[in-house]
Amino acid sequence: MNLLFRFVSNAGFVTAALIFSAFIAASVSATEGSSGDSIPATITNELKKNLQDVNGNRITPEEEGDAFQRKVFGSLGTAAQMGSSVSDAGDVNGDGYDDVIVGARAFNSGIGRAYIYFGGQNMNTNSDIVLNGQAVNSLFGECVSSAGDVNGDGYDDVIVGEPGNASTTGKAYIYFGGSPMNNVADVTLTGEANGSNFGKSVSNAGDVNGDGYPDVVVGAYGYSSGTGRVYVFYGGASMNSVSDVTMTGEAISNAYGYSVSNAGDVNGDGYSDVLVGAHGNNSSRGKAYIYFGSASMNNVADVTFLGEAVGNLFGFSVSTAGDVNGDGYGDILAGADQYSSGLGRSYIYYGGGVMNNTADVTMTGVVASDRFGRTVAYAGDLNGDSYSDIAVASYRNDGVDSGKVFVYFGGTAMNNIADAVIYGETYYESLGWAISTAGDVNGDGFDDLIAGGVSYQSLDGRAILYDYFMKGEIKADRTMTGEFSNDLFAGSVSDAGDVNGDGFGDIIVGAYGFNSYTGRAYIYFGGSSPNVIADVILNGQSVSSVYGYSVSSAGDVNGDGYDDVIVGAYGYNSSTSRAYIYYGGASMDNVPDVTLDGESASTYFGIKVSGCGDVNGDGFEDVLVSATGYDGSRGKAYLYLGDFL
Structure with missing residues (x-):
């Protein structure tokens, strides 16, 4: 660490008292998990601050009114792309709590x-268990999923895809769960031919044949020049690696099997069903297929769904939706x-005794x-209302590819x-590159959600677990809108403390795109x-x-009893970046009281x-x-x- 004397010039420019460089030991340390491997991935509880709301009330993130709490799963690996896949893992160690699995394919x-x-x-x-790939560019962790308890030993199991292998x-x-669970694969499933990309998609299939064991489904969208294939493997006390049901796409370049999922029991016959996407079908109009489970499941689709227009890539992603409308039938999503120049659409189809292929919610x-x-x-x-909920991601949303995840609560x-x-x-975080239910990780009776931000920090990636959602709809009490x-x-948004000393908390909102x-x-009292x-x-x-x-x-940097604010301008000019401090007061003005200069423009000082x-x-x-x-x-x-006087 470099320790500098604090210097104040007559112009109000200030030099840092302490500078922290990247060579300082990180506060996150690698530890050893039950696999015996060094663990380069940790969860960080996000900083929680006691704040005043604009009505002068003290609030904390644990109180009613906050949409969720979260934990961040971060990778220490360079460009590991952690969060490239995320999933609930079921309860792999049998402790009564659901677990999660996160892939880092790169x-x-x-x-x-x-x-x-x-x-x-x-x-x-x-991380408690680390599972490892086999070879360079094998992309182990491209897709991860709970497998259910495929061998019937009372512990849930997981499945991991490695589409780049061989x-x-x-x-x-x-990998079979257990107490303790190890990191050695118990069953290995292998694709048929070079270029198949077997393992690009993997999923728990539910119990499609009704034998009491959950089954798994694996997609190989590259099989036979992109025609694609999907394989169902039945669970059992002695599960084997030979496919029990094999389904094949309709034509070259269909990308059949790029996405696969358990469909739930959409027709109410007591068997779980399988859902497959083929976004390349019909000049990339796209198609999805449901295969009903049965004691002798076949490979002929029972229901097909077609995209709206050429190029839409319908079926790029598919998933069970649970039972969103509470009618007792499984629904799909x-x-x-690529609908309408990448605007994008998602569709919910309700299950039923006679399921149709017209979307019920768009x-x-x-x-x-x-x-x-x-x-x-x-x-x-x-939200604990007994209806299944869904999530849809828009990983390029917000103009700078930071990403968004939209949550829709089920209901009649x-x-x-x-x-x-x-x-x-x-x-470029790309939040929502992967999303999944996390099950109920903390045992509070409410299911949780996990989302991957694969591009975070130059493709290091991360995943975020949201482990508390409000019971009911959340609406803003006030909204503020930009000028142009x-x-x-x-x-950027933040609390501002109490800048005018009236006893109410204030807020500050940035508009960094204003005027080129x-x-x-903007400060709002x-x-x-309000x-x-x-x-x-x-x-x-x-x-x-x-x-x-x-x-x-x-905070109150000058000790006058009024809170102050700080604003960054990391692109100030060609030679330097800046940050500005404004002192609060009963009649606060907009002239900066302290100017902080970076060492050069390229450092992004003030970001x-x-x-x-x-x-x-x-x-x-x-x-x-910071100067990233x-x-x-x-x-x-x-x-x-503080005390810049």
């Missing part, structure tokens, strides 16, 4: 890995992420190229308006009846400064800013500024101690 030059995390009231902060012939591996994306419906998933019962009259929306947090098109208003990325930030018109407007100083990309309360309390105990609160581009993206963080 780990170690594409060898790939998958991580299992055991659930619990105080969920372990390290010249993309592909493999899939089943299919995505068409959900449509908002912006072209966002690819709404690239991933769709059964979400369990998130289910509609196509999202009940909750989860936002990606950084450029392309302002990117609300690209000159940028702005709280009150018993309005939606900004009370103070702070302005960037030059075009492309990206002022307002990050905003935060700074993140934050208050950090009083770290040195001098009675003045302090601030922290420092030294070839090695990164640096700067701590500025």
Whole structure:
């Protein structure tokens, strides 16, 4: 760590008191899990702060009114693409809590890995089991899934796909649960030919033949020049590796089997059914197929679903939807992420004694190229109303590919308006690349949701577990809107503390796209009846400064009894980046009181800013500024101690 003296010039420019560089030991350390392997993946509980709301009330994330709590599964591997696949794992260790599995397909030059995390009231902060791929570019972990209890030993099992194995012939591996569970595959399933990409999609199939053992389904979309094949393997006390049912696509380039899923019991005959997507069918119009289970299941589709138009890629993603309308029949979900120039659509089809192929609920994306419906998933019962819920992702949403996940609560009259929306947090995070129910990991009686952000931090990737959802609909009490098109208003938001000293909490909202990325930030004073018109407007100083990309309360840095704010402008000019501190006051103005300069423009100084309390105990609160581009993206963080006078 570099320790610098604090220096204040007459111009109000300040030098950091402490600089934290990337060579400082990370606070996340690798530990050893039950597999005996070094574990390079951890879960981080997100920072929780006690805040005042705009009505002056103290709130915490645990109180009624927050949509969810979350844990972050992060990878320490370079470009591992953690979160490329996510799934519930069932209860693999038999402790009564559901577990989760996360794939990192690009780990170690594409060898790939998958991580299992055991659930619990105080969920372990390290992965408990690490499963390893076999060879470079084999892409182990491309797809992961619970397998159910395929061998009937009382422990749930998992299945992991490895489509790049052996010249993309592909493999899939089943790992039996146990106490303790190990990381050696118990059953290995192998594709038929080079280029098959067997294992690109894997899923629990439910019990399709009614023998009391869950079965699995594996897709090989590249088989026979992209015609594609799907294989069902029956579970059993002595499960073998020979397919029991094999289904084949209709024509070359259909990509049949690119997506596969358990369909639930859509026709109510007591057997689980299988769902297969073929997004390349009919000039990429796309198609999906349901195969009814039975004691002697065959390979002829019982229901087929066709996309709306050529190029829509209908069936790119498919999933059971559980029973969203509560009629006792399983329902299904299919995505068409290229509908209307990439706007995207997703469709729910209700099951029934005589199931039809007309969508009962249609959900449509908002912006072209966002690819709404690239991933769709059964979400369990998130809000505890006894209806199944679903999730649909739009991984390119928010203009900078940060991604969004849209949650729809089931009900007797289910509609196509999202009940909750989860936002990606950084450029190119691609949140929602993979989504899945997580089961009930913490035993609170509510199902949980897991989503992968495969592109986070230059493709290192991460997965986020959302383990608490409100029971009921959540609506905003106030909404604020940007002034002009392309302002990117609300690209950053934060509490501002109490900047005007009236006893109510205030908020700050950034609009870094304002006026060709000159940028702005808006402060809204709280009150018993807060309005939606900004009370103070702070302005960037030059075009492309990206002022307002990050905003935060700074605490009371000058000790005058008023909270202050800090705003970053990481693109200030060609030679430097900046951050600005504005002192609060009964009559707060918009002139910066302190200007912090980065070392050079390319360091992205100010891309993140934050208050950090009083770290040195001098009675003045302090601030922290990051520079992620420092030294070839090695990164640096700067701590500025308060009392800038």
